[in-house]
Amino acid sequence: MDVKTDVLVIGSGIAGLFAALRISEFAEVVLITKKEKNESNTNYAQGGIASVIDPNDTFEKHIEDTLIAGAGLCYRNTVEIIVKEGPQRIYDLMNLGTEFTKKNGKLDLAKEGGHSMPRIVHAKDLTGREVERALVQQVIENKNIRLIENTIAIDLITEHNMQQLKNSPLNNRNCWGAYALNCDTNEVLKISSKATVLATGGLGQVYLHTTNPKIASGDGYAMAYRAGAKIGNMEFVQFHPTSFYSPKRNNNSPAFLISEAVRGFGGILRTRDGEAFMPKYDSRKDLAPRDIVARAIDNELKKRGDEFVYLDITHRSKDEIVDHFPNIYQHCFENGIDISKEFIPVVPAAHYSCGGVVVDEFSRASLKGLYACGEVSMTGVHGANRLASNSLLEAVVFAHRAANNIKQFIKKDAAIITGIPDWDDSGTLSADERILITHSSKEVKQIMWDYVGIVRSNLRLERAERRIHNIFTETEDFYKRTKVFEDILELRNICACAHMIIKSAKGRKESRGLHYTLDYPAVSPTNKFGDSILQNLHP
């Protein structure tokens, strides 16, 4: 089926929804999303959105905190952009119906690790769900936005889809929309657009343990890479130190996040035999930054062969715990643990990707007509490590900027082009061996967890590279022989992301921010590795 629109937005998290709403003020939007409209990383975000609201806070302090976390790789100009435009975007979200928590009529600002001031705007401990609720409501009511659920983008449409333009130079390519599978009808849509916004979120599902839901299979990174767009800094994957460990958790379902605020509230990490181990690793003990705590836990697990450590908050009263963490208390309780009396079993989990599709300060990717915002993008804001609660902020600020730029772009430069071929699946068969997909998916996640996780080494990366290459080749072969379906598309994307993470990690012969390798344990003093930029030269 052919669909034509001014702007195609892919993804319905904070970035996609906000961009769609802004674009709908001047153009028609088709918004596709691969599951139900609110299934996104955004919906799971607990803590909040960082922004300078307190009169005692300053832009300079927020900029400084962000630069320190980013370990020398942040772009100062984009950091300034998110910090300075942040407050206005928070008020926009409120005007669109988001109800943030207030105290005495003012926004209640929380403090999180790495922030020198209280500046986290939140909605109790369910901020993402509240933002998503408000934005989805606005999108549903908007006549200029056509929302299509259960529709998964397969690939971007560029010159490489057109026989006669196939060999055109990479630095002068366009994006003209995307092919997408409607999972309700099993039909592949050809969506032609003047501009395309990738807002497909993160890639946590590349790893065995992740806080990200199943949708976070790195589709946007993989599609952009296959289309020849520039991708940057993929080695910087943030692992959250504490997710709820449950042996019953299914392979694809997200690990429930036990927020850092629990450690801020006095939580103590203990080994299974009760030892409080953080004092051995850092003078700040349990309040050390995320990456240090995650590495300490990883070390204890690998040394002891355990599958989890404990987080102990039992010295605080039940009333205090329930008041501060109603959602966490409830989740653990439903899983058989009363956290006011028992220790919480926790394990680190892949949480956030700092790298992504390289964009400029107007969210423009390296293909003309392609924009990226939210977690899938690399704006230079996070550098080698993300400061807590800066990601929702980055997403909303850059979604706004994408919309502003698209307004100019579609007025002047853009057109819906003709001659895009229909999706061709002649000669392919319906998949009858789905076990191959399930098995390969488990294998990739395990390999990435064991060898390309929190602590890396040359040996581990090389071993991972060889194994991922085999699975990648088998998956491509399977993909070419079968009619497309969701699981094969996701596996293909997970393999592509695994490949990019390994390639970038191999190139970085130093330990910086979130990338830690036993072979080069120090930061290169000259910063000679800069950003890791990848480009698929033969799309």
Ligand SMILES: Cc1cc2nc3c(=O)[nH]c(=O)nc-3n(C[C@H](O)[C@H](O)[C@H](O)COP(=O)(O)OP(=O)(O)OC[C@H]3O[C@@H](n4cnc5c(N)ncnc54)[C@H](O)[C@@H]3O)c2cc1C
């Ligand atoms: C448990 C958890 C807690 C977090 N807490 C915080 C926090 O407190 N503060 C903070 O700043 N950040 C937090 N983060 C990070 C933050 O939530 C994400 O970075 C942010 O929500 C990303 O928004 P997004 O719009 O880019 O992507 P998402 O919200 O993930 O949305 C992506 C959308 O794209 C769709 N999609 C994906 N692939 C395709 C495809 N091929 N075709 C069609 N649609 C597709 C998905 O279905 C989804 O609708 C947290 C993340 C998690 C997982």
